């Protein structure tokens with residue numbers, strides 16, 4: 001993985017010192033809360049319902065075991081013994097005190113980490129495929145591009161007070177495991193002679209107005225990548241709406257201006273500029289890519305691994321093919337039955353760090369589905385690794401099943417929430433794990449629809465992009481949960497459709513179960529949930545949920 | 555009025571030449587011929603003035619650019635690094651935010667960036683350039 005040099009180290013240390021000064025000025029009353037707010041947000045510090053929440057960047061989801069121990073240390077000493085991994089591959093501490101935050105940042109800087117631009121109206125943490133560098137179908141390792149973009153966008157002087165937040169994702173494989181088309185800008189890296197070329201997508205996003213990104217330009221050579229992004233950001237900064245925060249994202253600008261007009265503005269801006277200013281980026285890319293090219297593991301003999309019972313389920317669900325022979329990618333589910341999705345205790349983080357040292361070249365990934373990944377596990381170590389996960393209660397074999405739920409923190413923590421999401425996720429997890437266990441015992445493959453939950457329309461829980469999405473709202477002072485169906489976060493990205501009237505918290509598990517039953521009863525052999533939904537239409541599901549109607553023939 | 559210069563000097567003067575004043579909202583259609591141009595920011599959160607300055611520099615404007623409006627000391631580096639030569643600060647701002655905060659604005663913010671923007675008047679030299687100097 002990428003290693004900080006003295007420059008990177010000095011950079012994050014300087015940022016931590018700058019923030020310490022800002023906090024001191026706030027505590028001394030020299031900065032009003034209104035002035036301090038944008039400054040603290042740019043460093044990931046939110047004022048939530050009960051306390052300050054610090055969001056720490058895990059750039060493109062990659063962590064060393066040492067960094068994971070640092071996160072565990074922060075959880076134990078500055079939070080209540082746990083942290084929450086988010087859909088943007090970051091971690092949040094929910095119970096911090098303002099006066100402690102500068103110390104936390106110093107500790108992070110020591111470990112080569114930071115909280116730069118994890119919030120605020122600026123370019124956020126760049127995200128990618130959690131299987132980068134390990135996936136069998138990878139064409140270009142996206143991490144080198146992500147690191148280049150991290151450096152370019154960090155503390156960018158011109159793009160720090162944008163109309164709204166700005167999210168970039170990069171992928172380099174046929175399968176999209178990063179919901180790339182739901183980002184403000186999405187990049188698909190492809191192999192080229194020396195450095196990659198890119199398809200640039202623009203205007204995707206979730207929130208109140210979900211949009212799938214459109215193709216801005218295909219096959220952009222590396223030399224034009226940063227000049228193009230620079231101009232794309234500038235046109236957005238100058239023309240994006242600032243009168244209404246719900247219309248301020250680039251997706252609205254592109255929709256209102258039209259993709260062609262937006263593109264013309266971008267090219268006009270580029271025409272005035274000498275791309276030679278960015279020439280040094282090529283050498284920097286090569287320097288960064290060298291860290292990733294030296295893959296940490298060498299090919300060894302393939303070892304067939306088979307098991308029974310829960311171990312077999314875990315092998316089927318949580319273990320994926322690796323591009324290096326003799327190895328496997330292991331996902332550690334943070335979705336045990338009844339658990340809070342994405343939460344991990346300091347003790348669990350330390351255990352995962354130890355496992356990474358023992359079995360995965362000291363490396364860990366965070367996935368956008370809020371799980372952890374050991375990316376370089378020898379197949380011969382799978383059984384031992386599984387045994388240690390069982391002991392720690394981290395061996396749930398449900399990755400890719402419906403109980404692998406994404407959930408935002410919702411009203412239990414979040415100041416913007418309109419409803420709770422964690423208790424809904426927990427109730428669903430209980431119900432779904434039971435169904436999955438029964439199906440497994442009956443010998444049925446249960447790879448079911450994805451299920452995501454958000455506690456408000458901001459959609460941090462990516463409900464629009466789920467096969468079954470749940471959105472918590474407040475209706476007449478009561479929590480009401482709206483269900484959407486047919487959303488997809490993969491290559492065929494689509495926004496889910498609202499099924500019908502909302503449900504109470506108690507009704508949600510029954511409704512979801514009826515939806516899954518309707519799919520199972522009506523699907524063709526091997527048909528996915530979204531394919532079945534497209535073929536059958538909403539009516540079948542609506543009837544199943546609202547009317548208990550007889551099943552239609554497939 | 556007070557003026558913060560890129561060298562960190564911060565002085566009060568009743569008679570500051572602000573030249574042609576334009577809003578930060580959009581770059582002018584024609585490159586100004588005036589030797590001094592003041593770009594007024596509509597609000598501290600409105601970053602369009604930074605892009606307007608950067609665009610003027612890209613178009614070859616090499617006169618003096620002054621940033622004005624309700625900026626915070628913490629934004630001074632953003633202004634210089636986007637191509638401004640100075641930040642104009644009202645007496646009321648200095649009163650509220652502290653003369654000290656403005657005087658030290660540059661020293662207390664991050665000095666080095668990975669890649670300076672073309673047209674920058676800031677202190678940064680660029681980490682990428684330093685890494686690949688030969």
Ligand code: SF4
Nearest residue numbers: 408414417455456460
């Ligand atoms: S979706 Fe809403 S409730 Fe959930 S974390 Fe985001 S802002 Fe908070």
